[in-house]
Amino acid sequence: FTGNQEPPTRGVEPLVKIAALEPDSAQWGINFPNQYSTLLKTGTNNTRTSYGGSDPISKLEADPRLVTLFAGYGFSKDYNEERGHMNSLTDVRATLRVNDKTPGTCYSCKSSNNPGLWDQMGMAAFDKMPFAELGTHIDEPIGCANCHEAETMRLVVTNPALAEALAAQGKDWTTFTRQEMRTVVCANCHVEYYFKGDGKYLTFPWENGTNIDQIAQYYAESFADGSFVKDWEHAQSGAPMIKIQHPEFEFFTANSTHYNAGVACADCHMPYTRDGAAKFSTHDVKSPLLNAEVACGACHTDVGYVTTRVKTIQDQVANTMSATQNAIIAAITTIEAAAALPGVNADLLTEARMLHRESQIYWDFIAAENSMGFHNPEEALRILANATDLARQAQLKAVEAAGSSEVLQTNGQ
Amino acid sequence: FTGNQEPPTRGVEPLVKIAALEPDSAQWGINFPNQYSTLLKTGTNNTRTSYGGSDPISKLEADPRLVTLFAGYGFSKDYNEERGHMNSLTDVRATLRVNDKTPGTCYSCKSSNNPGLWDQMGMAAFDKMPFAELGTHIDEPIGCANCHEAETMRLVVTNPALAEALAAQGKDWTTFTRQEMRTVVCANCHVEYYFKGDGKYLTFPWENGTNIDQIAQYYAESFADGSFVKDWEHAQSGAPMIKIQHPEFEFFTANSTHYNAGVACADCHMPYTRDGAAKFSTHDVKSPLLNAEVACGACHTDVGYVTTRVKTIQDQVANTMSATQNAIIAAITTIEAAAALPGVNADLLTEARMLHRESQIYWDFIAAENSMGFHNPEEALRILANATDLARQAQLKAVEAAGSSEVLQTNGQ
């Protein structure tokens, strides 16, 4: 119904022609200065919010229990709060989680060079190449080419892993509506993934569907058939573990209030902004709490009310998550103690370890998700309730394996 | 700001003068036929919804685990889905939970005779009188006098226990706004209560506040100082138990989305209805899902969307609650087994029982609340997460008390 108003982009004649898959955002910026200049802002944001924001503090220092939870894995050495898109390249190169054996796959979500490289060499070769070697071909952080098609400026799926994961579910993203693409474009990166096989092929575990129960089932099946057994072995409990990473897309789309109401990621994280007469989507993607008037105000008249609720929800989730962590750590220490006993029942011990694995998959789905539950509050809390239950069952199973209650240290409970 | 409107004279001249505290709703109905005729409808509603409605099915048949959870108490014998206000008298007289020792207190929330009786004899005498004897003075179900002051038709606190509970918190209800009273008037009855002392004095456990943590703390304190130890002793675990009952008011007002947005009980359960030209509050109080177009439609344009969400939320809560019940039952059977062992550690066994009590208080707060979590979804799920954790801790403590893992029956986990 806005036929009476020209969309801002159509009014301006393109100044330069942008080559297909052009990695350099500055080139695109000649035609679209507002989008470009706001994208640049993501490089220097460093405000903190109660549970988010762009200050790259160490998550491990903020909550040392994470060191125990990730014992034996890179995430127990270096794990920071994430920040804006322009920092992606700096940060992936600086993290201690990267080492000599790191594959190129780790660049998948960090650079606007990728669409061009995938086009030239294919994703299998990209992923297989060592990180250090691939790095010599990469010099741009996230940019326009990660989200847009140069010719039309349409939002597109640029990551082959996403196209494949959707196809595996029988979905053809080229049929998606514009409003759907305003969420799906973020799924190029804000999704759980793993490295499949020796080629470290980037894969999203979506074959059964994208909600937590379906993802947990996927990893149970890949364990059973040996196709993907673990990300790492837990140093204390000995369980074969899965690390969950930034499942924003899967979590938000799991019947959340906002998703079901037709709201997209871009509505909150890239709200329309005015500069003089022009209206455009801000590309300064960050915590919406830092500009709630714009991000929430378009739909909610009382912005004070909704931001207060965000706090209420996040506090509830954080408290419940804290209890879950205590339960998992109790399970870990009890399993460790049981495993040290000579007469331990091996079958029951294995069962206890599998319960630890399962419990931590559920917990990490909420811990690794970056909204402290806000994207889908009820789902967050029911997942944590389940994670706690599983962790306590793991602990009970370890006691059963031990046969005696001595393995229960009082502080572990 | 409604100064441009005629002063609040009634459109209709009152036909009869209603005596103060008049128990007979038909008298009031002469002046207010719409309200009276809709109140009468609550007597014959018998539609079922997924988790509510007015079909008085047995909760014990629907979920036999309740028989174990309430073992040793009246609620394991007879416990039905509640129905409309006009059935209150029939139902309290029919329930098997009433026996020779039942005090008059059980009539507190069932009749419009009460305000008059409280005025004449005082609440202490009312509560002390045996149920059967008090019954001879009572012939009306819930009616106008339970909510309105006859002279002015204002909403009022009629139950002395509510006035006292508010006063204990330093609140004076006569200063409440009209919108507040549209919720508080329901708190005359839709609240957790207990019978204090030998006089079975009706008391709301609100001294520390009305949320679950504050209520649990109240009962912990009343246990410690002996002022109120238990509702009953659990037949299997031997724990001193508390039964929670219909805490709709406490649960809804604990920072729920709707409460914080200024919505009141009457907005959903007594929405404005049109009859000819004038709007009035329907007094056919029932599940809003049975007339969602009216109950939700004024605020939410997409009624299909909100009712689908109710289903999503209720399913999530029901599933999570089911897991909590399994955990509590596992605790009960493990404690029972531990207690049967000759060498059991008595201190640890007591700790296990107290954890069972605590866990069930949290669970019952959601189970006894009648919206299957909808009134405050996040609060429901975080409470259930806590209840499950406590139940599993009770079970672990019982194993510790037993010293051996033999008390863990496989099916109990």
Place this chain on the structure above:
Amino acid sequence: MYVSDFTAYLGNNPSTCNNCHVMDAAYEGWYHGGHQSWTTCNDCHTPHDLIPKYWVKAKSGYHHVTAFIFNNIPDAIRAKESSKEIVQENCVRCHEETVSALFESPMEMDRFCFDCHRSTPHGERGISLLPYQHKEQDQ
């Protein structure tokens, strides 16, 4: 004040309000909402006793024009408390008969009509107020 065509404010034509691009969302919402065929902006947004009506126009007109000159247009335009009260009086002015029972209470009616009727004046919240629903023009 010279920079704007202030006299245009004195009319009753909704497109006058829509002279300002920033009012697009409100205009579109009204156009697609339930009241379009019954009411214009001024039916709701200005008092209907003759004198106060123009007093309010002068007052909010000053707000509007200074907002433009100093380029401090708020990110999300929201009705001020005072203008909400004016709108409320206008709801009652038209719907007096329907809502008379609501005012019979001896306690003050302490809510706005549009606390419940959230989409009546400007269409569906989050739908007509937002650009994303341009389904018909895209794909």
